[in-house]
Amino acid sequence: MSNVVFIPNVDRDERIGSAFNHMFSIIYQTEKIDNKTVVWDFSNAAFFHPFFLAPLILYKNRSQKNIVTINKSAYIDNYFRLIYFDDMLCFDELADLENSLSPYKGKSYIPFCRFDLCQSNIDGMQTIIQDIIEVQSNAGREIKTPLSYMLGELICNISQHSDGKYGYIFSQCLSHKEKCINICIADDGISVFGSYVKARRYLDIIDSNEMEALRLANEGYSTKDLPESENRGFGISTTKRMLVEGLKGDFFMLSGSAFHRHDVNGSDYVKLPDMMNWMGTIVLMRIPIDVPQNFNYMEYVIR
Amino acid sequence: MKKIIKIAELIGSDIRSRQNADHILNSIGNFSGVVELDFNGVEFISRSFADEVYTIAKENRDNVVLRNMEGIVDSMMSVVSESRTNKRVRKTENANMKEFSDMESLSAYLSTF
Numbered sequence A: 001m002s003n004v005v006f007i008p009n010v011d012r013d014e015r016i017g018s019a020f021n022h023m024f025s026i027i028y029q030t031e032k033i034d035n036k037t038v039v040w041d042f043s044n045a046a047f048f049h050p051f052f053l054a055p056l057i058l059y060k061n062r063s064q065k066n067i068v069t070i071n072k073s074a075y076i077d078n079y080f081r082l083i084y085f086d087d088m089l090c091f092d093e094l095a096d097l098e099n100s101l102s103p104y105k106g107k108s109y110i111p112f113c114r115f116d117l118c119q120s121n122i123d124g125m126q127t128i129i130q131d132i133i134e135v136q137s138n139a140g141r142e143i144k145t146p147l148s149y150m151l152g153e154l155i156c157n158i159s160q161h162s163d164g165k166y167g168y169i170f171s172q173c174l175s176h177k178e179k180c181i182n183i184c185i186a187d188d189g190i191s192v193f194g195s196y197v198k199a200r201r202y203l204d205i206i207d208s209n210e211m212e213a214l215r216l217a218n219e220g221y222s223t224k225d226l227p228e229s230e231n232r233g234f235g236i237s238t239t240k241r242m243l244v245e246g247l248k249g250d251f252f253m254l255s256g257s258a259f260h261r262h263d264v265n266g267s268d269y270v271k272l273p274d275m276m277n278w279m280g281t282i283v284l285m286r287i288p289i290d291v292p293q294n295f296n297y298m299e300y301v302i303r
Numbered sequence B: 001m002k003k004i005i006k007i008a009e010l011i012g013s014d015i016r017s018r019q020n021a022d023h024i025l026n027s028i029g030n031f032s033g034v035v036e037l038d039f040n041g042v043e044f045i046s047r048s049f050a051d052e053v054y055t056i057a058k059e060n061r062d063n064v065v066l067r068n069m070e071g072i073v074d075s076m077m078s079v080v081s082e083s084r085t086n087k088r089v090r091k092t093e094n095a096n097m098k099e100f101s102d103m104e105s106l107s108a109y110l111s112t113f
Helices: A016-032 A050-062 A074-082 A094-106 A122-137 A141-161 A191-199 A210-218 A234-246 B018-028 B047-060 B071-085 B103-110
Strands: A004-006 A037-041 A066-070 A113-116 A166-174 A180-187 A250-256 A258-263 A266-271 A278-288 B002-006 B034-038 B064-067 B095-099
Touching: A004 A016, A016 A037, A016 A050, A016 A250, A016 B103, A050 A166, A050 A180, A050 A278, A094 A122, A113 A122, A122 A141, A122 A166, A122 A180, A141 A166, A141 A180, A141 A234, A141 A278, A141 B018, A141 B047, A191 A210, A191 A250, A191 A278, A210 A234, A210 A250, A210 A258, A210 A266, A210 B095, A234 A250, A234 A258, A234 A278, A234 B047, B002 B018, B018 B047, B034 B047, B047 B064, B047 B071
Parallel strands: A004 A037, A037 A066, A266 B095, B002 B034, B034 B064
Antiparallel strands: A113 A166, A166 A180, A180 A278, A250 A258, A250 A278, A258 A266
16 A cells, blocks of 8 residues: 555635645545554645644644655745744744744744743743734734634633643634734643543543534633633633624634634534544634624624 | 732733743742732733732732723723633533544545634
8 A cells, every 4th residue: 555645735725624624635645554654745845724734734843654745846846944844943042032033024924833832931932923914914903803803712721621731722814815814722631621630620421522622622611710700711612703703704713633614604523533633732813804894893792 | 008019011912821920929939018010001901810810819818909901901800700600601512523434534624624
């Protein structure tokens, strides 16, 4: 059996479902190969949708397989070098991050960044990354507050609940046709389901169903609520409400063997086939650059 | 005796993570007089951080007062205060639950959006 997987061309204009389809297919094909070394052949690929590329980078980085890439065009080779496809951008000091990201102000993307979830200044990291994204997208001031909220709550969530060592962030602005910011935030933790199991919360509802765990997390059932005050669990639910209802964007979450999609057309929770299991959690958001005129940030903060 | 802690200087003007509350607690230390947390210059606080501030000012310490919260900072603090004193009313999401046992059916679903 061949150990070669052909990476398809997944254009930035491609439908989001199609980008996920390709991503799951690559993972499935790679896992199926009974050989420690797998070759990803890029001879058919010229462009990549960020929602295809970001999970692919994570998967490659964390896979037990030795994944070798071949037949990359000079353009892709250079692009992969700039987004740190092979090694991710890691940093110890915020000044290092700031220096590394400074040349990206004129680009439409940031490198695939890996950060320590225990680092003391996650806020400082977010400020640096968000400043770059705002410059790249050329968005108005109205996007700043919802962006701060959404990124802040999601990053805070993974640092508090994932039990992981690292968090990851990648973004790409499509400022011409699509007019949106595509952001990926991920962790290498125990998954949403694992987090409920570890905390021994809501197990009567979840049973062994990862899809149900994802639904609870998205509806704001926190493992850390105080006994007499439900003060936690607003992060994801408010983020989704703000993004989907307020900004008309799309929200996706993949964790363990469950997938969640929420956009203006509705909300789906999906149990993936048994052979498909994502290590940790990944959130992907399509954030429209143009904020609707009547958008009122506080209106979407769940009370 | 009064101690004023300027939050913008201590943490920054955009404050997101819960852990930032530790900076405030460290600044307060064992001071037993009145502590004013001055939010002048703070433009954004996350709900998580607001929740921690609420715990410090309204539950754990009786000597801490909040000053100069304005705009969305003040609004967020009010939301947190409200949710800490009133029972949360949950809205169940109107969602579809789908199970796929093979890649073909998953692929067919993904092709719908």
